[in-house]
Amino acid sequence: xxxxxxxxxxxxxxxxxxxxxxxxxxxxxxxxxxxxxxxxxxxxxxxxxxxxxxxxxxxxxxxxxxxxxxxxxxxxxxxxxxxxxxxxxxxxxxxxxxxxxxxxxxxxxxxxxxxxxxxxxxxxxxxxxxxxxxxxxxxxxxxxxxxxxxxxxxxxxxxxxxxxxxxxxxxxxxxxxxxxxxxxxxxxxxxxxxxxxxxxxxxxxxxxxxxxxxxxxxxxxxxxxxxxxxxxxxxxxxxxxxxxxxxxxxxxxxxxxxxxxxxxxxxxxxxxxxxxxxxxxxxxxxxxxxxxxxxxxxxxxxxxxxxxxxxxxxxxxxxxxxxxxxxxxxxxxxxxxxxxxxxxxxxxxxxxxxxxxxxxxxxxxxxxxxxxxxxxxxx
Amino acid sequence: xxxxxxxxxxxxxxxxxxxxxxxxxxxxxxxxxxxxxxxxxxxxxxxxxxxxxxxxxxxxxxxxxxxxxxxxxxxxxxxxxxxxxxxxxxxxxxxxxxxxxxxxxxxxxxxxxxxxxxxxxxxxxxxxxxxxxxxxxxxxxxxxxxxxxxxxxxxxxxxxxxxxxxxxxxxxxxxxxxxxxxxxxxxxxxxxxxxxxxxxxxxxxxxxxxxxxxxxxxxxxxxxxxxxxxxxxxxxxxxxxxxxxxxx
Numbered sequence: 001x002x003x004x005x006x007x008x009x010x011x012x013x014x015x016x017x018x019x020x021x022x023x024x025x026x027x028x029x030x031x032x033x034x035x036x037x038x039x040x041x042x043x044x045x046x047x048x049x050x051x052x053x054x055x056x057x058x059x060x061x062x063x064x065x066x067x068x069x070x071x072x073x074x075x076x077x078x079x080x081x082x083x084x085x086x087x088x089x090x091x092x093x094x095x096x097x098x099x100x101x102x103x104x105x106x107x108x109x110x111x112x113x114x115x116x117x118x119x120x121x122x123x124x125x126x127x128x129x130x131x132x133x134x135x136x137x138x139x140x141x142x143x144x145x146x147x148x149x150x151x152x153x154x155x156x157x158x159x160x161x162x163x164x165x166x167x168x169x170x171x172x173x174x175x176x177x178x179x180x181x182x183x184x185x186x187x188x189x190x191x192x193x194x195x196x197x198x199x200x201x202x203x204x205x206x207x208x209x210x211x212x213x214x215x216x217x218x219x220x221x222x223x224x225x226x227x228x229x230x231x232x233x234x235x236x237x238x239x240x241x242x243x244x245x246x247x248x249x250x251x252x253x254x255x256x257x258x259x260x261x262x263x264x265x266x267x268x269x270x271x272x273x274x275x276x277x278x279x280x281x282x283x284x285x286x287x288x289x290x291x292x293x294x295x296x297x298x299x300x301x302x303x304x305x306x307x308x309x310x311x312x313x314x315x316x317x318x319x320x321x322x323x324x325x326x327x328x329x330x331x332x333x334x335x336x337x338x339x340x341x342x343x344x345x346x347x348x349x350x351x352x353x354x355x356x357x358x359x360x361x362x363x364x365x366x367x368x369x370x371x372x373x374x375x376x377x378x379x
Numbered sequence: 380x381x382x383x384x385x386x387x388x389x390x391x392x393x394x395x396x397x398x399x400x401x402x403x404x405x406x407x408x409x410x411x412x413x414x415x416x417x418x419x420x421x422x423x424x425x426x427x428x429x430x431x432x433x434x435x436x437x438x439x440x441x442x443x444x445x446x447x448x449x450x451x452x453x454x455x456x457x458x459x460x461x462x463x464x465x466x467x468x469x470x471x472x473x474x475x476x477x478x479x480x481x482x483x484x485x486x487x488x489x490x491x492x493x494x495x496x497x498x499x500x501x502x503x504x505x506x507x508x509x510x511x512x513x514x515x516x517x518x519x520x521x522x523x524x525x526x527x528x529x530x531x532x533x534x535x536x537x538x539x540x541x542x543x544x545x546x547x548x549x550x551x552x553x554x555x556x557x558x559x560x561x562x563x564x565x566x567x568x569x570x571x572x573x574x575x576x577x578x579x580x581x582x583x584x585x586x587x588x589x590x591x592x593x594x595x596x597x598x599x600x601x602x603x604x605x606x607x608x609x610x611x612x613x614x615x616x617x618x619x620x621x622x623x624x625x626x627x
Binding site: 015 | 449450453454457562565566567568569571572575
């Protein structure tokens with residue numbers, strides 16, 4: 001067993017750290033307050049190659065391994081999860097799905113501009129009445145011979161308005177239930193697509209979250225991903241990888257809050273000494289450290305399994321559930337350590353706490369992860 | 380035109396400095412190494428010149444150091460340097476570093492040789508000038524801008540009360556300071572991938588004897604307590620400066 005990162009993995013980690021600490025930090029609070037999309041930062045993410053870092057260089061991606069991706073996601077999420085979720089969706093859900101299951105023509109046409117960051121993608125699975133129960137898709141994709149006709153509404157879509165490429169999950173054969181579902185590549189500018197106003201969220205306010213409605217949208221037959229009826233399996237397989245991204249995001253939120261807490265505890269004085277010298281605070285920091293280390297190990301294990309071509313669905317579910325839950329614990333304690341300062345925006349930890357909450361909800365709630373884990377261990 | 384950028388491998392500027400062996404050596408355990416910030420700016424300017432002018436054929440980075448420097452050199456390749464050379468020797472002092480570099484450079488053909496004005500570890504500000512002397516080349520220090528105009532190199536340097544602009548024939552040694560470039564580059568994934576294939580050559584040292592022997596290091600005294608005075612009560616400040624600090 002070797003816990004040492006390669007020279008290249010360390011370089012990627014440092015590159016992500018430099019980007020986050022030099023650039024994202026400058027306006028993260030302001031963007032969060034104004035719910036302002038990080039346009040210039042996303043352009044820089046593209047230039048640096050983070051938006052398609054997992055995609056093979058054959059398709060204009062960075063050709064990096066998943067361990068590097070975990071390291072980069074952690075560093076960016078320490079500062080700004082509104083930016084890291086854009087990176088995660090584009091890499092893990094959109095690019096991964098096309099690279100793993102798309103045809104050569106689909107990869108040439110759709111994957112290359114997404115991997116280079118020239119275009120941004122979105123993954124449209126959740127619906128007003130189908131979140132955790134993703135098999136209950138109401139969005140319909142009627143087979144009309146030459147094309148599919150798409151009708152329905154998708155909810156909570158990250159990159160909903162800024163994406164040029166949508167991967168839409170929809171029901172083609174309702175009688176077959178989840179085995180009748182398909183996944184489609186859809187051009188955002190297709191006629192019949194309407195995007196609702198930006199959701200006014202609790203956290204990750206700078207990311208672009210919308211409902212998207214499809215009204216008689218024609219989708220060419222060649223835009224279907226995989227065989228007829230492969231859509232549900234496609235979504236589940238893709239989400240397995242996505243969970244590594246969100247687990248790493250949760251890990252970054254926790255470690256960002258932890259680093260700020262250590263620094264604060266060494267500077268802030270109470271009762272004649274730095275608060276880090278009070279055991280009540282020192283033990284909190286110790287507990288935070290252990291939880292973060294455990295979460296990091298789970299994320300890296302899932303990433304390593306994926307890189308080795310081994311099954312990683314349960315490992316990524318464990319990483320996502322644990323990292324999200326400890327991110328909530330750690331950020332809550334970070335606010336507590338900061339006291340009143342933790343409750344105001346300029347100290348960042350209240351924002352990290354708001355961001356942490358979402359990691360327990362999206363791309364499979366913590367409860368859904370426990371379903372995945374328990375079903376596997378009890379089968 | 381070929382540019383050489385001399386690179387020092389230094390501890391990250393946030394490193395907690397500790398010593399070992401009875402305070403005679405820097406304790407590098409757990410240290411994160413980086414490109415010396417001034418050298419990184421020199422490299423950034425070299426990359427800008429290559430991109431903007433089309434007159435630069437290649438950029439080589441050169442380091443005197445042990446294997447620990449390889450990650451730093453690989454980063455230099457990832458941001459755009461074409462070739463890296465490491466002379467495999469522990470950097471004992473400025474003279475030994477400059478001598479090792481000069482031995483390599485004298486057999487090569489570089490038009491512009493850049494060094495940072497100092498390194499952020501020992502801050503001797505000595506390697507650049509020593510290198511120019513050992514190579515018998517002209518050198519200019521405190522360069523804050525460097526441009527190629529027609530066939531000449533135009534430099535600006537900071538002097539007391541203003542700036543000095545000059546042109547210089549190549550080859551020369553340019554010792555650069557802040558202002559030469561604004562923001563060091565962050566390596567992109569593509570650059571990191573391409574760096575895998577770029578050459579990083581390790582050369583044997585000539586083992587120049589150092590001129591300096593470090594007998595002992597000590598940390599500066601810890602900062603004292605900060606005392607805040609009421610601006611309406613200047614007398615208290617003067618009184619403390621006189622009686623407590625005894626500097627009046």
